[in-house]
Amino acid sequence: MRVHVINTGTExxxxxxxxxxxxxxxxxxxxxxxxxxxxxxxxxxxxIREALLESAPQADLILVTGxxxxxxxxxxxxxxxxxxxxxxxxxxxxxxxxxxxxRTRNLKITDRIRRQAQVPQGATILWNDWGTAPGLYLHGAxxxxxxxxxxxxLLPGPPRELRPMVDTYFMPLLEVIHPLPVxxxxxxxxxxxxxxxxxxDKVGAHxxxxxxxxxxxxxxxxxxxxxxxxxxxVVNNAALYVNEVLDTNIVTDTGESFEEVLVRLLTxxxxxxxxxxxxxxxxxxxxxxxxxxSSAIFLQGFVTYANxxxxxxxxxxxxxxxxxxxxxxxxxxxxxxxxxxxxxxxYALATTGIAGPGGGTPEKPVGLxxxxxxxxxxATLVERYVxxxxxETFKYAVTQRAFDLLRKxxxxx
Amino acid sequence: MRVHVINTGTExxxxxxxxxxxxxxxxxxxxxxxxxxxxxxxxxxxxIREALLESAPQADLILVTGxxxxxxxxxxxxxxxxxxxxxxxxxxxxxxxxxxxxRTRNLKITDRIRRQAQVPQGATILWNDWGTAPGLYLHGAxxxxxxxxxxxxLLPGPPRELRPMVDTYFMPLLEVIHPLPVxxxxxxxxxxxxxxxxxxDKVGAHxxxxxxxxxxxxxxxxxxxxxxxxxxxVVNNAALYVNEVLDTNIVTDTGESFEEVLVRLLTxxxxxxxxxxxxxxxxxxxxxxxxxxSSAIFLQGFVTYANxxxxxxxxxxxxxxxxxxxxxxxxxxxxxxxxxxxxxxxYALATTGIAGPGGGTPEKPVGLxxxxxxxxxxATLVERYVxxxxxETFKYAVTQRAFDLLRKxxxxx
Numbered sequence: 001m002r003v004h005v006i007n008t009g010t011e012x013x014x015x016x017x018x019x020x021x022x023x024x025x026x027x028x029x030x031x032x033x034x035x036x037x038x039x040x041x042x043x044x045x046x047x048i049r050e051a052l053l054e055s056a057p058q059a060d061l062i063l064v065t066g067x068x069x070x071x072x073x074x075x076x077x078x079x080x081x082x083x084x085x086x087x088x089x090x091x092x093x094x095x096x097x098x099x100x101x102x103r104t105r106n107l108k109i110t111d112r113i114r115r116q117a118q119v120p121q122g123a124t125i126l127w128n129d130w131g132t133a134p135g136l137y138l139h140g141a142x143x144x145x146x147x148x149x150x151x152x153x154l155l156p157g158p159p160r161e162l163r164p165m166v167d168t169y170f171m172p173l174l175e176v177i178h179p180l181p182v183x184x185x186x187x188x189x190x191x192x193x194x195x196x197x198x199x200x201d202k203v204g205a206h207x208x209x210x211x212x213x214x215x216x217x218x219x220x221x222x223x224x225x226x227x228x229x230x231x232x233x234v235v236n237n238a239a240l241y242v243n244e245v246l247d248t249n250i251v252t253d254t255g256e257s258f259e260e261v262l263v264r265l266l267t268x269x270x271x272x273x274x275x276x277x278x279x280x281x282x283x284x285x286x287x288x289x290x291x292x293x294s295s296a297i298f299l300q301g302f303v304t305y306a307n308x309x310x311x312x313x314x315x316x317x318x319x320x321x322x323x324x325x326x327x328x329x330x331x332x333x334x335x336x337x338x339x340x341x342x343x344x345x346x347y348a349l350a351t352t353g354i355a356g357p358g359g360g361t362p363e364k365p366v367g368l369x370x371x372x373x374x375x376x377x378x379a380t381l382v383e384r385y386v387x388x389x390x391x392e393t394f395k396y397a398v399t400q401r402a403f404d405l406l407r408k409x410x411x412x413x
Numbered sequence: 414m415r416v417h418v419i420n421t422g423t424e425x426x427x428x429x430x431x432x433x434x435x436x437x438x439x440x441x442x443x444x445x446x447x448x449x450x451x452x453x454x455x456x457x458x459x460x461i462r463e464a465l466l467e468s469a470p471q472a473d474l475i476l477v478t479g480x481x482x483x484x485x486x487x488x489x490x491x492x493x494x495x496x497x498x499x500x501x502x503x504x505x506x507x508x509x510x511x512x513x514x515x516r517t518r519n520l521k522i523t524d525r526i527r528r529q530a531q532v533p534q535g536a537t538i539l540w541n542d543w544g545t546a547p548g549l550y551l552h553g554a555x556x557x558x559x560x561x562x563x564x565x566x567l568l569p570g571p572p573r574e575l576r577p578m579v580d581t582y583f584m585p586l587l588e589v590i591h592p593l594p595v596x597x598x599x600x601x602x603x604x605x606x607x608x609x610x611x612x613x614d615k616v617g618a619h620x621x622x623x624x625x626x627x628x629x630x631x632x633x634x635x636x637x638x639x640x641x642x643x644x645x646x647v648v649n650n651a652a653l654y655v656n657e658v659l660d661t662n663i664v665t666d667t668g669e670s671f672e673e674v675l676v677r678l679l680t681x682x683x684x685x686x687x688x689x690x691x692x693x694x695x696x697x698x699x700x701x702x703x704x705x706x707s708s709a710i711f712l713q714g715f716v717t718y719a720n721x722x723x724x725x726x727x728x729x730x731x732x733x734x735x736x737x738x739x740x741x742x743x744x745x746x747x748x749x750x751x752x753x754x755x756x757x758x759x760y761a762l763a764t765t766g767i768a769g770p771g772g773g774t775p776e777k778p779v780g781l782x783x784x785x786x787x788x789x790x791x792a793t794l795v796e797r798y799v800x801x802x803x804x805e806t807f808k809y810a811v812t813q814r815a816f817d818l819l820r821k822x823x824x825x826x
Contacts, residue, residue, distance in 0.1 A: 009631070010629050010640070011629060011631040011638065011640065012435060012436070012439070012452075013435070013439050013448060013449040013450075013451075013452060014439050014440070014443055014448065014449075014599065014640070015436050015437070015438075015439035015440025015441070015442075015443050017436055017631065017633075017638075018431060018432075018433055018435075018436045019431075019432060019435060019436070020431055022425060022426070022431075022432060022454060023425070023428050023430055023431045023432070024428070025428075026425070026426050026427050026428035027427070027428025028428070029428075030427055030428050035426060035427065035456075036426040036427075037426075037455075037456075037460070038426075038453065038454070038455055038460070038464075039425075039426060039453065039454040039455075040451065040452065040453050040454075041435060041451070041452040041453075042450075042451055042452075043448075043450070044629070047450070047451070051451075054467075069609060069610075069630075069632065070609065070610040070613070071609060071610065071613045071617070071630045072613070072617065072621065072628075073628070073629055073630065107608065107611075108611075110610050110611075110614050112610050112613060112614070113610055157631075157632070158632055158633075158634075159806075160634065160802055160803070160806050163803070164803075186427065195520065196482060196483065196484060197482075197483040197484065197523050197525050197526055198520075198521075198523075200483070200484045200485070200525060201523050201525070204484070204485065208485065215485075215486070216423050216424060216457070216486055217482075217484045217486065218422070218424040218430065218570075219482065219570070219571055220430070220571075221571075221573065225424065225430075227423070227424065227427070275716070277695075280699075280702075281698055281699055281701070281702025281703070281707075281711075281714075282690075282695035282696070282697070282698030282699035282702060282714050282716065283695070283699045283702075284695070285694055285695030285698075285699075285716040286693075286694055286695035286696045286698075286699045286808075288694070289693075289694025289695060289696075289716070289718070289768075289808075290694070290804065290805055290808070292769070292770055292771065292804055293771065294694075294718075295718050295719075295772075298694075298716075298718050299718060299719040299721070299722060300715075300716060300717055300718060300719060300722035300726065301694075301695050301714075301715070301716030301718075302713075302714070302715065302716070302726075303688070303695065303698040303702070303711075303713060303714030303715070303716070304713055305702070305707075305708050305711050305712060305713060305714075306708075306712045306713060306756070308712070308756075308757070309712060309713035309756060312755065313713065313715075313726060313755065342725065342726065343719070343721075343722060344721070355702075356705070357705050358705065358706070359708075389573055390573070390576070390577075391703065391705055392703055393572075393573050395699075395702075395703070
């Protein structure tokens, strides 16, 4: 089954808005053994028609996102109805549900809202329990039109509506229209401490010689992803080899995020974590607390931008700040130790650095950072890096290195 | 000048990886009065050829991202050289730069790396000062091949290489190949407190009647973006109307983020902020500290997951936690007041809620949250919401509401 995704929305092409649908849909389809062959973003309006006409001969399943809302630039429903030769009809149940939703939220219903109760003749409704516009599924448009015999799924643009709708209503539908067993499997290794070409140097030649194995490399911030795709047994054997060669450089091969790995490791050990962040400004705590269940291991985070905060909340000696400056090895160590003492955690991570763009000096340039890990029974560990990147990337790169410092200490490597 | 973007990379279509290139490139081109007419994502390999052949007749400028690296799945350079009928040649200066980069970083250079020193005959090199593979610009491939006369730009896949390369080397090049003055302008209003259809109800009819004005609506998490595009004077006049009608619901119309607006407002007033986060887990501090210069206004953040942290670091009375629970109005207020007292800030925001998926009860369901704002001379303000969304969306939605609580108080509306 060949799958295309069409993302509609002028905002996607004008900047500012990031398309998160593709990675979500790719993940869900992958779980059913399907891959997206092509994805297209087009503005609202007539370009939707052209994109559908272009994809129809190449694809069996076309997922269209966006353009189902109440405003005048929402045209997906109308265009698909036209191409599928399936006239729009009012649906009383949709209308009733929308009215109920507005009533409970005390919102005034407008005429524009009613457009969302229109359904192309014969389409299946994917209910929207998270917003107003329902999704729609058309299969086998009648006649000889361009969408004849194609599976076409229309999904709402807002991710918080699209995602649960896909999981609740589209995935069960997909089991019906694509009932094949999953024969291909995927394994992704998250690798740290090695560059992309070093990873290929170590494992590439061996893996390339394995029949039916598809290989992929992806250099990400502070990690390289190595992807193996193929029949279950082939991937399992290749994975044994990768595990043996890359060993401690592998953070995980289960698709978990770095922070999920840490929460799982600490939970299993009954250990806890605290953080003291200067330059990362809360990102470290935020990433950890994105993991459900992290409250069991994450006791407390301090975001101590001001020196007075470092002194008062973490007990960093004022003299240390005067002698070495806030961005220094002894202050990083004192921050980590202070966070441990204040929270009573097993481990504490601290970051202090110069995120930029301002604030750098010849001795302490933008990108300089100290990362510290405090732990009972061990001397506090401090690592120094210079990571001269833009502010947000710098923050992320620093948390990656802090996580790896913790990971290695926790698993004892 | 018609612009297409082709993003290559199997990982983009398999899930997990989000394509951030499109929003970045859309923004940069927009600044030069150009719009992306279409964007396509395809896997590594032959699909790149097909995408180029499909775009060539429709576009004047084609931006291709990814596939320039050292690994065996990096084929963009080869395919473009073939389609442009411009044989690959080794470039000594690229080779020397790569070797220098590896030397200073103490990395071993491998044979694979040398592929990145290949340049299609006649192409302009866009130097990569942030990684190894340079970008390439081809204009007017010779002969009558499919790329004849087209502007084709090849950019590296990693965002931290692509972004500075675009700003440093591609944008000046674009001024040469597209020297037209910017005649169209764009204005985006970030609107809070109103739904998408309510926004259109208030301003839609009036704005739709304005000639040469293009309108767009985009519902985002906790805000609606209203986009006006057209000639400078038309947009300016329409913006006056929007400002008058939507008034205090407008956070900004300058393209600033919500956090940038807050940092600017507080900096101008010489006021400061602290945060005490439970359910948002550091996201609030992280968003604020993403803004360059935020250290001038953000004194300190507390991420107090554990009750002991709320008691010890914020001075929340233990009895309050016993009587009302951590997720309650009085605890939210005590957290905000405690953060203010500990940090000496002008304002303090606090969040306490149940992010889920676990931890909900009939009286305190998943999604329940209290947001508090403490400020000298005013009673502490506490708002209660129920936002039953997935964990990360919940965290973001809560910070949006917290930011708006602060914004309204700061500007006195």
